[in-house]
Amino acid sequence: MLGRDEAWMSPGLDDARSRPTDAGRVPLFCGSELAARIERAEAQLIAEATEASRRRRADGSGFVIPVAGGVATFAEQDSPYNKVAGLGFGGLPDPAVLDEVERAFAGRGAAVQAELASLADPALVDMLTERGYRLAAFENVLGRDLSAGSRPVEVPGIEVRRSGPDELDTWVELVTDAGAHPDTQGIPMEEFPRDVLERAERDSAAINGIRRYVALRHGQPAGGASFRVAAGIAQLTGAGTVPAHRRNGVQTALLAARLADAAAEGCDVAVVTTQPGSKSQQNVQRRGFDLLYTRAVLLKHP
Numbered sequence: 001m002l003g004r005d006e007a008w009m010s011p012g013l014d015d016a017r018s019r020p021t022d023a024g025r026v027p028l029f030c031g032s033e034l035a036a037r038i039e040r041a042e043a044q045l046i047a048e049a050t051e052a053s054r055r056r057r058a059d060g061s062g063f064v065i066p067v068a069g070g071v072a073t074f075a076e077q078d079s080p081y082n083k084v085a086g087l088g089f090g091g092l093p094d095p096a097v098l099d100e101v102e103r104a105f106a107g108r109g110a111a112v113q114a115e116l117a118s119l120a121d122p123a124l125v126d127m128l129t130e131r132g133y134r135l136a137a138f139e140n141v142l143g144r145d146l147s148a149g150s151r152p153v154e155v156p157g158i159e160v161r162r163s164g165p166d167e168l169d170t171w172v173e174l175v176t177d178a179g180a181h182p183d184t185q186g187i188p189m190e191e192f193p194r195d196v197l198e199r200a201e202r203d204s205a206a207i208n209g210i211r212r213y214v215a216l217r218h219g220q221p222a223g224g225a226s227f228r229v230a231a232g233i234a235q236l237t238g239a240g241t242v243p244a245h246r247r248n249g250v251q252t253a254l255l256a257a258r259l260a261d262a263a264a265e266g267c268d269v270a271v272v273t274t275q276p277g278s279k280s281q282q283n284v285q286r287r288g289f290d291l292l293y294t295r296a297v298l299l300k301h302p
Contacts, residue, residue, distance in 0.1 A: 028145045028269070030292035035119040036089040038141060038271050038292070041230035043071045043086025045207065045237065050075045052206040053199070063104055068093035072101040074108055075203065078196045083113045088120020092127060102131075106302035114298045117141070125296075133298040140281055142289040143271045146234065150263040153256035155249035160257040163212035163224065171212055172201045175224040178240025204237060213257055215241075215250045225254040227262060227270075234262030234270040255287055 030038075047064050053075035054062040065072040069090020075081040084101065087093060105112045113136075114128060144150075163171045176198040192200070205212060207228060215223040225239035236258060241250040262270055272289065274281040285291075 025288070027290040028143050028292065030119070030143065030290075032089070032119050034143075034269070035117050035293055037231060037233060038143070039086045039089055039117055039120070040069070041233050041235055041271075042273075043069075044230060045228070045235060046073050046081055046083065046085050047071045048207045049073075049200070049203050050081045052203040053079065053081065055206075056199070056203065061108065065097070065101055065104065067097055067101060072104070072112075074105060074110065076196070076199070077108070077110070078193055080192055080196075080200055081203070082110055083115055085115050087114065088116055088124045092121065092123060098131065102300065102302075109302065111302065112300045114300075115139070115295045116298060117295050118293045128298055128300075131300065133300045135296055136299040137297040138276055139295045139297065140274050140276050141271060141292050141295060142274065142281065142284055143269050143292045144259070144284075144287070144289045146259065146263045146267050146270055150256070150259040152260045153252060155253040157218050158222070158249055158253040159216045159219075160213055160253045161216075163214045167214070168202075168205060168212075170221065171214060171224050172198060172205065174214065174221050174242065175201050175238060175240050177242050178223060179238075181243045201238070207237075210237065211258075211261065213254055215254050217245050217248060217250060220245075222248075223250040223254055225251075225258060227258045229262065229265055229267055232266065232268050234258070234265075234267040236270060236272040251283060252287070255284070259287075 050062055050064050050073040057076060061074075061076065063072075063074050067084060068087055070084060070086030072084045073081050082105075102112055112133070114133060116124060176194065179197050179201070180194050204210065204226065209228045210226050211228065213225045214221060215225070222245035223239065223241035226237045228235050228237055239251060239254050259270055271292070272284055274284065276294075
């Protein structure tokens with residue numbers, strides 16, 4: 001699911017056998033310009049997923065509020081799309097807008113979760129902490145340079161193919177099952193109720209431009225993944241392997257297929273969000289991803 005490739009949803013980049021393929025390469029450097037591109041794409045992604053949730057629910061409970069180049073979103077109770085994203089690259093937010101955002105979350109009995117990139121305007125941290133926000137967690141954003149292309153990787157026994165509209169329900173069930181059984185290496189992931197997770201996956205699949213993939217191991221559905229293209233960025237928007245098929249190269253194959261397709265579509269960089277010190281982070285780094293920056297997760301309770 002969204003944003004993590006594993007994303008909150010990607011507990012499963014789990015092939016311990018994958019090895020570096022670009023020895024001697026120059027690591028991808030991320031300055032404020034690239035970080036701004038990534039954060040804008042992330043905010044757009046979260047907003048579109050939340051709009052999909054609002055269309056599905058049609059009860060007026062959700063919202064999408066623009067905030068200084070970023071966005072504040074609420075999809076439903078306990079949803080991973082309840083957050084403030086993309087701040088710090090379009091000037092400081094108007095205090096009156098933050099008042100509106102905080103009232104909107106409080107009215108739904110939810111804390112405000114603001115995700116701030118370490119390359120964003122430092123004054124934003126002071127502004128939010130003065131308003132009562134407190135540090136709760138971190139997440140890492142990693143990227144891989146695709147300017148030289150990316151080749152598919154063949155993993156014995158694993159077939160990866162695009163997932164068509166006729167198998168949406170099967171795909172949602174597959175990635176939900178994977179997300180409901182997260183890997184335990186590294187900093188613990190935030191967990192979500194299975195029914196909320198399933199609806200969030202369905203909403204993410206409704207985002208414009210999402211490409212869905214399924215991996216078969218010896219002919220059996222073993223994992224699923226997705227990505228989308230946003231302004232030349234390939235956002236790896238979720239991947240997971242069901243527990244019975246982990247440690248067999250499923251995530252390596254899903255990652256390679258998406259990178260090859262992203263490069264073929266002209267993307268110059270692929271990005272993924274992981275939990276710090278997680279198996280997901282370890283495996284994408286083995287596939288040529290570099291740590292670009294960290295996001296601090298700040299909370300303000302109603």
